Amino acid sequence: MNKIKVTMYFRANELTMPLTYHLVKDYDLKLNILHADISLNKVGKLVVDITGTDENIKEGLDFVKQKGVEYKIFNKSIIWKEGECVHCGACTAVCPSGALAMDKDTWELTFYRDKCLVCGLCVKACPLKVMTLADNGNGS
């Protein structure tokens, strides 16, 4: 089993087919929708975690492409150098998905990696420069 994070881009008239249904039903993929911004007659965006076998993921993505939906696999991730963090919270001001949030008891920063959209806003917003964008190959 493998898990990847993908952004799919829908053209304004591509909402007629239940794409996620087919990915689940026909390719046995587990989808976790992290972010969705889709409305009628507008270019839409869907960010999902996809879990499945390598083969099913590949075939599922081929199907997506075949249906004319562009996609991009996340090949980067955010690395938090926790030991150098002062837990000020400046990054939480810009994090769009709530992946970075303050614990309301300890007032420590918590990083929910599953929710991270790898948008990179926290990298610039962190005054201590403890957030970095790294290639997945180079490891976390």
Added chain:
Amino acid sequence: MGYKSFDEINEKIKKGKAVVVTAEEVINITKEKGVKKAAEEIDVVTTGTFGPMCSSGVFINFGHSEPPIKMNRIWLNDVPAYAGIAAVDAYLGATEMSDSKGMEYGGAHVIEDLVSDRDIRLYAESYGTDCYPRKEISTIINRNNVNQIYMYNPRNAYQNYPAATNMSDRIIYTYMGTLLPKGANITYSTSGELSPLLNDPEYRTIGIGTRVFIGGTQGYVAWEGTQHNPGQKRGENKVPVSLAGTLALVGDLRGMNQRFVRAAVYEKYGVSLFVGIGIPIPILDEDILIKTAIKNSDIYTDIFDKSGNEGVVGKVSYEQLRSGFVEMNGRKIPTAPLSSLKTAREIAGILKQQIERGEFLISQPVQTLPMNNNINKLDVRP
């Protein structure tokens, strides 16, 4: 209750018998025991804050070289320092930027490096004089081999600071962090009910000469801070409702700890320095205790539009800011802190421990801070 004096409290501290609590702990203790009993029992309340404070820096006396130099331009790791004082005296400000790296590395980074015992490249130039013939020097310094090095911060520990938002249509980058368009987020910088000057709103015990925790060591209040504005409007509890008092602080850099002195860079704004500050408040009488028992729900501040368009766009309590959301015009706007409450608590806790162990004595101000000066604006004249 009987009035306690600074000396009486210090006698208890020296004997290891002082009752010390933090400015968060005092809230419940006062609620449970009542003002009278709590004021009798508690000797000292400790405060803490750890946020970005731009108006910070260090004075260095490098010591004289052989042959000597009257340094008139100075760089430390390529960051310019002010040299317009005596021959080998300099002031390095936290927000100064590197000539080669810009805002990626600034005075604050040099200061953090010095506190971390790292070596720093000193380069200085001079025009040469009869008594100071050397015209150039390049050498390595650190906090141990210079003659003297101490932090002198013209403005720290702001008493109340407005929260920030951005009502414009574009993202803006400020010293209050990254502010999203159309009022989509609010940032705030305070330790609130734990903050030094919010616990002594009328400066009854914090004044010139007050011994403080600064950057991990013991330092002092040197003067009122720049932009000290005690005339700010105050609530019934005497707590200012926006920008008010400030402190100028001084402390020996050699005793400081990197945990409490950290360089910061705000995107497209510049460099600043997180400074850890803790101030003990002796409970001399009931009024002082009542003031230290203040809660976030009793402290209000402005929400300020940092795009410069709309000025003050709201009023909010620190409790609301801490809740994570503020209601504005029927919308729930997410809030984010910029100063570390976690570290502020740690500082108040360390200070509490030091006083309990008799390692930190309180001091009576030699002069109280002014209570009624106001801020002058800078006129622009032709």
